[in-house]
Amino acid sequence: MIRSLYSARTGMNGQQMQLDVISNNLANVNTAGFKKSRVQFEDLLYQNIRAAGTQTADGGQVPTGIQVGMGVRPTSVAKIFTQGDYSETGNDLDWAIEGQGFFQIIKNGQEYYTRAGAFSRDSEGYIVTGNGDRLQPEFAIPQGTTTLALDGSGNLTAIDSQQNILASTQITLHDFINPAGLKSVGENLFMETEASGAPTEGTPGSDGFGTLSQRYVETSNVNVTEELVNMIITQRAYEVNSKAIQTSDRLLEIANGLVR
Amino acid sequence: MFIQNRIGLIESVESMLNQERRMEQSTNNLANVNTAGYKKENTAFSEMLFTAASGGQRVGKAIKIITDHAQGSTETTGNPLDLAIAGDGYFKIQTAGGIRYTRAGEFTRDSQGQLTTPNGDPVLGLGGPVMINGQNFQIQPNGEVFVDGQLANRLDVVTVDNKALLEKEGRNLYRLIGNGQEIAAEQATVKQGVVEKSNVNTVLEMTEMISLQRDYEAQQKLIRTIDDIDVEAIRKVGSLTP
Numbered sequence: 169m170i171r172s173l174y175s176a177r178t179g180m181n182g183q184q185m186q187l188d189v190i191s192n193n194l195a196n197v198n199t200a201g202f203k204k205s206r207v208q209f210e211d212l213l214y215q216n217i218r219a220a221g222t223q224t225a226d227g228g229q230v231p232t233g234i235q236v237g238m239g240v241r242p243t244s245v246a247k248i249f250t251q252g253d254y255s256e257t258g259n260d261l262d263w264a265i266e267g268q269g270f271f272q273i274i275k276n277g278q279e280y281y282t283r284a285g286a287f288s289r290d291s292e293g294y295i296v297t298g299n300g301d302r303l304q305p306e307f308a309i310p311q312g313t314t315t316l317a318l319d320g321s322g323n324l325t326a327i328d329s330q331q332n333i334l335a336s337t338q339i340t341l342h343d344f345i346n347p348a349g350l351k352s353v354g355e356n357l358f359m360e361t362e363a364s365g366a367p368t369e370g371t372p373g374s375d376g377f378g379t380l381s382q383r384y385v386e387t388s389n390v391n392v393t394e395e396l397v398n399m400i401i402t403q404r405a406y407e408v409n410s411k412a413i414q415t416s417d418r419l420l421e422i423a424n425g426l427v428r
Numbered sequence: 429m430f431i432q433n434r435i436g437l438i439e440s441v442e443s444m445l446n447q448e449r450r451m452e453q454s455t456n457n458l459a460n461v462n463t464a465g466y467k468k469e470n471t472a473f474s475e476m477l478f479t480a481a482s483g484g485q486r487v488g489k490a491i492k493i494i495t496d497h498a499q500g501s502t503e504t505t506g507n508p509l510d511l512a513i514a515g516d517g518y519f520k521i522q523t524a525g526g527i528r529y530t531r532a533g534e535f536t537r538d539s540q541g542q543l544t545t546p547n548g549d550p551v552l553g554l555g556g557p558v559m560i561n562g563q564n565f566q567i568q569p570n571g572e573v574f575v576d577g578q579l580a581n582r583l584d585v586v587t588v589d590n591k592a593l594l595e596k597e598g599r600n601l602y603r604l605i606g607n608g609q610e611i612a613a614e615q616a617t618v619k620q621g622v623v624e625k626s627n628v629n630t631v632l633e634m635t636e637m638i639s640l641q642r643d644y645e646a647q648q649k650l651i652r653t654i655d656d657i658d659v660e661a662i663r664k665v666g667s668l669t670p
Contacts, residue, residue: 172448172455179459186462206505208534208546209463211456213598217449234493235596236449237456240463243546243599246536248507268563345561346537348509365539376563376576405461408630412455415637419451422641422648423444 171215171236172416178239179409182209185242186402193390201284201356202388203247204395212238249347252389254381260316261287261295264386267378269341269370273357275301281342281367284356286385299355303339310334320379322372341377342367439488440650446473446491447644453493454636457628465532465600466626470494497591500627502619509535509543511567512624517585517616520552521545521601527552529586531624532600547599553581569617587613 186207196202217234254264263285265271270281282297290296293308309316313326313334322339344350349363360367373379450471460466476490502512511533513519518529528549535551538544541561543551550557553573562575571583588594593608604610 172452175452175455175459179455179461182459183462209460210532210546210600211460211463211466211596211598214596234449234491235469236452237460237469237596237598239456239459244536246534246546248505250506343563345541346539348536349539363539365541401462404630405458408458408461408634409455411634412451412458412637415641416451416455418641419448419644422645426648426651428652 171238173413175212175237175239176409176412176416178212178241179412180406182207182240182242183402183406183409185245187399187406189245190395190399190402194392194395196388197390197392197395199284199356199388200286200385201252201282202390203249203252203283204388204390205245205247207245208243209240210243212241214238247348247350247352248389250389252386254384255387256384257286258383259286260318260382261289262383262385263287263318263339264381264384265341265372265378266381267376269343269372269377270347270358270367272304272340272342272367272369273297273301274304275299275357278359279304280353280357280359281344281350282356282358283386285380297356305337305340307335307337307339318380318382320373320381322380339372339380340369341372342369343377344368435486437651437654440647440654442488443647444644444651446471446489447640447647449491449493450640451637454633454640458630458633460626461628461630463532463600463626464534465500465530465624466628467498467500467531468496468626468628470496495591495594495596496627498627500625502622502624504622506621508565508567508621509537510621510623511535511583512619512622513585513613514617514619515613515615516587517613518587518602520584520586521549522552522557523549523601526603528597528601528603529588529594530600530602534623545600552584554584555581558583567618567620569619571618583618585613585616585618586610587616 189205189207193204214235214237217236265283265285270283271285273280273282287295287297287303289309290300295303295307309326312328314329315327317325317327324339325336326334328334344367345365346363349361350358351361353359370377453469453471457468472492472494474490474492475487513531518531521528521530534546535543536546537560538548541559543558543560558573558581560575565573565575567573571585572579573581573583588604589609589611593604593606594602595605597603
């Protein structure tokens with residue numbers, strides 16, 4: 169009985185974590201380049217009260233054993249790197265990646281990766297993220313640029329009002345064998361980990377890297393309907409687990425009623 | 429009369445303990461209502477001949493726990509690393525403790541590109557652990573893994589001859605015990621981008637909890653009644669003036 173109280177508690181804890189993740193997904197429904205997460209569960213250890221296949225006292229064999237499970241545990245919160253939708257913004261510095269890949273950013277000397285291609289320029293003309301961290305390789309937009317053109321394979325050209333090319337560069341993308349292993353550090357940034365593997369650099373549109381589209385941003389891949397349905401399921405699962413605690417409590421009460 | 433009372437008492441206590449076990453099963457099922465690939469456990473009672481050390485025999489109640497291997501509902505996630513098996517079959521997993529089986533197909537990749545469970549144990553194919561070192565990969569219903577258009581491996585989907593010998597180990601894994609044999613899974617197809625949910629039915633578990641609570645209560649009443657009879661007997665037999 170005490171076991172069932174604990175198992176139900178693990179159930180409630182797990183559902184609570186699920187709700188935390190759903191809430192974070194919903195909170196970021198309008199965050200450019202955001203990738204939703206999902207909690208994965210696994211059952212906990214089983215206690216063997218009587219093992220199957222063992223001999224009984226009269227020489228028979230136990231056909232099915234008695235195993236009591238100890239509840240549930242969240243194994244991992246996995247990022248789902250499916251493609252988000254695109255929304256047209258008309259801004260020259262909004263770049264969406266169609267396919268695989270991440271932009272590389274350097275922040276305080278440390279490399280980070282992002283799919284949120286909503287850039288701006290700083291006082292020196294460098295292309296930076298919303299938080300002022302420079303896109304790698306660094307590129308300063310020269311004075312007098314009127315048009316900034318980016319093609320699908322990452323060639324960025326700055327053109328002035330007389331159609332002269334002032335500067336150009338090649339934008340590169342980075343990819344990982346296991347993007348789900350990247351660590352989210354907030355501010356739409358991801359960090360390389362041992363689980364993600366080392367980044368490989370490449371040109372957009374080749375070697376499996378996605379192409380770039382200028383004047384678009386990738387919206388989050390959160391599907392509100394899906395999250396709301398998951399929220400209902402989570403709430404009900406939380407509820408049934410609390411009922412299991414109530415019933416266990418009631419059984420204990422009845423057992424206590426044995427002694428008058 | 430006295431002996432019968434004692435047997436009634438033993439049986440009621442046994443029943444109460446069995447209802448507690450039923451409660452534990454229900455709770456575990458409910459805790460795993462959102463666990464991918466989880467198979468619920470049902471409790472069943474049967475009559476069993478108990479032989480006491482003194483040679484006396486008695487028919488009592490024995491509990492049996494049966495894992496219900498019915499297919500769970502599926503949810504389409506669109507995540508290419510989510511695999512579900514339709515029909516009778518299991519993925520083979522290489523763990524430190526040996527080969528394990530699972531239907532929980534929420535897989536991931538490690539830094540080498542190996543397809544693994546969320547705990548990092550590799551998923552086995554016919555040609556060893558499944559490696560996905562490419563940007564695009566498809567898994568065919570027959571388990572063939574295509575990486576960037578090339579056939580790379582084939583998922584080793586198997587089943588067992590006797591499901592009763594498939595023991596739950598936790599972490600969504602099963603191990604084969606006794607003389608259980610692995611056999612080819614002919615009815616199984618693999619679906620990519622789909623997760624098999626748990627087959628727990630909350631309505632059934634709730635009614636199970638209501639029913640077991642009442643059974644528990646009834647047994648408690650029985651014990652108290654037997655106690656009342658004993659009290660009565662002691663009082664009446666022991667008193668000199670009726």
